[in-house]
Every structure is written in structure tokens, then in C-alpha cells.
Amino acid sequence: MGKSKEKESKTNAMRILEKNKISFMVHTYDCEEFLDGVSVADKLGQPHEIVYKTLVTVGKSKEYYVFVIPIEAELDLKKAAKAVKEKSIEMLPLKDLTAVTGYVRGGCTAIGMKKQFGTILDETAHNFERIMVSGGKRGVQIELSPEDLMKAAGGLFADVIV
Secondary structure: OOOOOOOOOOHHHHHHHHOOOOOOEEOOOOOOOOHHHHHHHHHOOOOOOHEEEEEEEEEEOOEEEEEEEEOOOOOOOHHHHOOOOOOOOOOOOHHHHHHHHOOOOOOOOOOOOOOOOOOEEEEHHHOOOEEEEEEOOOEEEEEEHHHHHHHHOOOEEEEOOO
């Protein structure tokens, strides 16, 4: 199961992974405030390609959707809307993030949000045995297989980046 160098308080995401007997590794770094994914990858000495960010959107139907995409990529709103069968989607306003997901910016992960939202992992993740995503709080990244991430988040793979 998840192991880290220090004894660490478990996040909701880690508890869910352990409950589902999903293997993962925890990576921690010092972080007081929001860091973009590229900075996180650099701090952890990880190749940018395997580090993914979690974006929350809202559809025309007012439903929320979660997209997990490479840190250097941009979400294609048209492809994303098509993937979740919406007419259109837009980014969730930052001020609403914690209320909707239970997570703060920089600590948002597709696993263990307040509610289970439709989740899409960009298909580029198929190129890697393991990827890294936020562990549910700033300063914590979880490394796991893309398939296990989708199993835990109840998500699907699709082409959703520009």
C-alpha cells in the first residue's frame, strides 16, 4: 500500500485507495500555497509527462465534471463537452472549488470528492505505467496506474486536450 518517508496524515483519497486495495506511492513536498503542476513536478524531480492536474468544470446542465490532464496541456472544452455528452462546459469558478469538491486549489484530486462526479482521464495516460496526481491536499502527490486511478474515481479515458 501507500508508503511515504514520513509518517503522514492520510487524506481521504489515500483512505479510499487503501479501502479498494489499490497500490499507490505517496510523494510529499513543502508547499504553503498553490503551486502549478509544472512547479510540483520540478520540486519532486519527476518528468512533466507523468504528472497530471485535476480540473473541475460545470456543464450547461449545471452538472459538474472532473478532467485529469497532463500538467502542460490545456483542456479542450469542445472535446471535453463531447466526452461527457454536454452541449458545452466551462471551468468551475475558483471561488466555488472547495464548496463543490471539498478540496482546495493545488490539492484537488478526482478521488474522494464530496460527491462522485463524472470523471475523464485524458487518454495520453495510457502511455504510462504510472502517473502522478494530487493526493488530496497541497504538498502531497499520489503515484498510481492510470487504470487504478479510473477505478478509484469511477472514470473513463477520452481525448480531451488541445
